Amino acid sequence: MPRPLPPLNALRAFEAAARLGSVSRAAGELHVTHGAVSRHIRTLEEALGAPLFEREGRGLALTAAGLRLRDAAGDAFDVLRGAWSGLRRDGQASALVLGCPGSVLARWAIPRLERLSAELPDLKLHLSAQESGFDAALTGLDAALLLGQAPWPAEWRVHALGPERIGPVLSPRHARYPTLSNAPAAALLDEPLLHTTSRPQAWPRWLASQGLDATRLRPGTGFDHLTYLLEAAAAGLGVAIAPQELVQADLDSGRLVAPWGFTETGGSWALCTSRGQDDARIAALASWLRRELAG
Known part of the structure; x- marks a missing residue:
């Protein structure tokens, strides 16, 4: 049965790479290896059946699917951060x-x-x-x-x-x-x-x-x-x-x-x-x- 949501760690790695425009910078921000971020992105692409990035010169560019997922993931993480901060202030x-x-x-x-x-x-x-x-x-x-x-x-x-x-x-x-x-x-x-x-x-x-x-x-x-x-x-x-x-x-x-x-x-x-x-x-x-x- 298909997963209703993508793996959270994979989505987090993709969002960082998409926002920063670099797998290396995403790895640095998340304090994981370059290979770990790349594996997470491949996991999403395999589950989706479509590429999220494509080569553009020496860098990466988001595909149409990648742009949609970047915007959705960015908005979702912003909402989660705000909710979590509010809950933490209330409860701790x-x-x-x-x-x-x-x-x-x-x-x-x-x-x-x-x-x-x-x-x-x-x-x-x-x-x-x-x-x-x-x-x-x-x-x-x-x-x-x-x-x-x-x-x-x-x-x-x-x-x-x-x-x-x-x-x-x-x-x-x-x-x-x-x-x-x-x-x-x-x-x-x-x-x-x-x-x-x-x-x-x-x-x-x-x-x-x-x-x-x-x-x-x-x-x-x-x-x-x-x-x-x-x-x-x-x-x-x-x-x-x-x-x-x-x-x-x-x-x-x-x-x-x-x-x-x-x-x-x-x-x-x-x-x-x-x-x-x-x-x-x-x-x-x-x-x-x-x-x-x-x-």
Whole structure:
């Protein structure tokens, strides 16, 4: 039986690409890969049985069907944003709605909630896991806590909290742990490396920072989410790469080790809000987050 509505994630990706005139810019706004946006658009085109875009020189142009869907989707998302904002103001007026990637929520934010409540007792938070990235309007959110890198969406006010550091980690249960734990970083070029499909550039950038030829890396098993990646590493299934703060508890317990240390990526931890927002709670939260990341 045909679906009465197109898949929401696919429609969201199409609307961003149509509005911005670029699959790459849409991927940047949604914080997903270029390939993910392209797959969503293909899903819509296959369900519709007609193309939504056509090549025009080096760019893309909307077809007649694409123009109709762009206008309808844009109007629908505008209505949804307005309704959601109104409902949130009515139902959660006292709570600051903070979105963050699921891995940040599970591995960093939740373990610190008790301390946050004790040190900022007047701040009531509603935490929302965002697995598909953040749109430029931060729809449904008062703020977003994330790891990212400039350029940021022009609609955002960005409070930098501290530098992002990433590095390889593995478990003492790994079959080659005795050898790898004492080997130079170049030894990783001979290992199938665990990775996340949402951040394919992590390994190449880290290897390049070590002066190694990133074209020689051997991708191993890929995972959609960092949480699954790190569980695989902890089970001894391979070497993973991750932000230091998200694995610090595992390093402290000895569940994972980081023989090659961590390297700054040029990105940062950031607390992001819409530019038009004026909320005194944001400054207090940003200061607290900076202290936590520095400590």
